[in-house]
Amino acid sequence: MTETGKRTAIWVQVAIMMASIAVFLGGVSLVGGGFSDRGARFWATIVSIVFANIVWFNVPVWLVVSDARNKGSFPFQFTAMTFCTLYAAGVFCMALLVMATPVASGWVFVGHMVLLFFLATSLGVYTMANRAVEAMDVADHIAKAGAEQLNFQLKSVADRAALCEQEGVEEAKTALDDLVESLHYATGESLPGSEGVDAEIRAHFDAIDKAWVAMDDAADEAAVAEGVQQICREVKAAKLAISRREDLMKTLR
Numbered sequence: 001m002t003e004t005g006k007r008t009a010i011w012v013q014v015a016i017m018m019a020s021i022a023v024f025l026g027g028v029s030l031v032g033g034g035f036s037d038r039g040a041r042f043w044a045t046i047v048s049i050v051f052a053n054i055v056w057f058n059v060p061v062w063l064v065v066s067d068a069r070n071k072g073s074f075p076f077q078f079t080a081m082t083f084c085t086l087y088a089a090g091v092f093c094m095a096l097l098v099m100a101t102p103v104a105s106g107w108v109f110v111g112h113m114v115l116l117f118f119l120a121t122s123l124g125v126y127t128m129a130n131r132a133v134e135a136m137d138v139a140d141h142i143a144k145a146g147a148e149q150l151n152f153q154l155k156s157v158a159d160r161a162a163l164c165e166q167e168g169v170e171e172a173k174t175a176l177d178d179l180v181e182s183l184h185y186a187t188g189e190s191l192p193g194s195e196g197v198d199a200e201i202r203a204h205f206d207a208i209d210k211a212w213v214a215m216d217d218a219a220d221e222a223a224v225a226e227g228v229q230q231i232c233r234e235v236k237a238a239k240l241a242i243s244r245r246e247d248l249m250k251t252l253r
Contacts, residue, residue, distance in 0.1 A: 017053040021046065041108040045091075045098045048112050052091040055119065056084045083122035090115040146198055147187070153202060154183055157209045164216050166224050172215075172231040176208070179235045182242050187249045197245045204238035 059080060094111050097103055161169075161176050208231055215227030 012057075016057065017050060020049050020053055039105050041098050041103065041105040044105070044108055044112060045095050048091045048115075049095060052088045056088040059084050059123070080123060080126050083119065083126065086122075087115055087119040090118070146194075150183060150198065150201060150205075153205045154180060157205055157212065160209060160212050160216075164212060166215060166218060168221065168224050169215065169228055172212075172228040172235075175232045175235040179208075179238055182239050186242050186246060194245060194248055197241055197248055201238055201241045201245065204234050204241060207234045208238070 091112070094108065094115070097111075098108060158176060158180055161173055164173075211227050211230045211234065215224055215231070218224045218227060
C-alpha cells in the first residue's frame with residue numbers, strides 16, 4: 001500500500017470512528033436522557049466503540065493486504081471479516097442498550113467481555129485453521145513437486161532418445177515409450193516415506209540417460225547392441241521400481 005493510500009485509509013477510519021461516537025452521543029442526548037448521569041457504562045461504551053472501529057477496519061485490511069495474491073485464502077479472509085463485523089454489530093447493540101435502558105454498569109461490562117471473548121475465540125480458531133490449511137497446501141505442493149521431478153527427468157531422457165540417430169535402437173525406444181506410459185499412469189504425487197523408491201527410480205533414469213549418451217557416440221553395431229540391452233535392463237528395473245512405488249503409496253495413504 002502506498003503512503004497516499006495509508007493516509008487515506010487512516011482518515012477514513014477516523015471519520016467512521018468519529019461518526020460512530022457522534023451517533024452514540026446524539027442518541028444519549030436525545031433518547032437516553034442527556035449526560036447528567038454519565039456512569040462507567042457510558043465510558044465503557046465509548047471505549048468499546050473506538051476499539052470495535054479499530055478492529056472492524058484494521059483486521060480485514062491487514063488480512064487482505066498481507067495475503068492479497070493468494071486467492072485460495074479469500075474464504076478464510078471473508079470468515080475473519082465476518083467475525084469482526086459481528087463483534088462490531090454486538091458493540092452497536094450494546095450501545096443501543098445503554099442509550100435506551102438504565103442497565104447497570106456491571107452488566108454492560110459483562111456484555112463487552114462476552115463480545116471480546118467471542119472475538120478472540122473466533123480469530124483464534126480462524127488463525128489455527130488458516131495455518132493448518134497452509135501447512136497442507138505446502139505438503140501437497142512438495143508431494144506434487146516430487147512426482148513432477150520424476151516426469152521432468154524422464155521427459156528429458158525421452159527427448160535425448162528422440163535425437164539419437166543410430167541404427168538398430170528401435171527396441172530401446174519402444175522400451176522407453178513403455179516406461180513413459182507406466183510413469184504417466186502412476187500416482188502423481190510423492191508422500192513422506194516414498195523418498196527411497198523415488199531416488200531409486202531417478203537412479204535408473206540417470207543410467208538410461210547415460211546409456212543413450214554412450215550409445216549415441218558408439219562406433220560400431222556391437223556397441224549399439226550392448227547399449228540397447230543396457231537400456232532395456234534399466235527400463236525393466238525402473239518399471240519394477242514404479243510398481244513397488246505404487247504398492248508403497250497404497251500403504252502410505
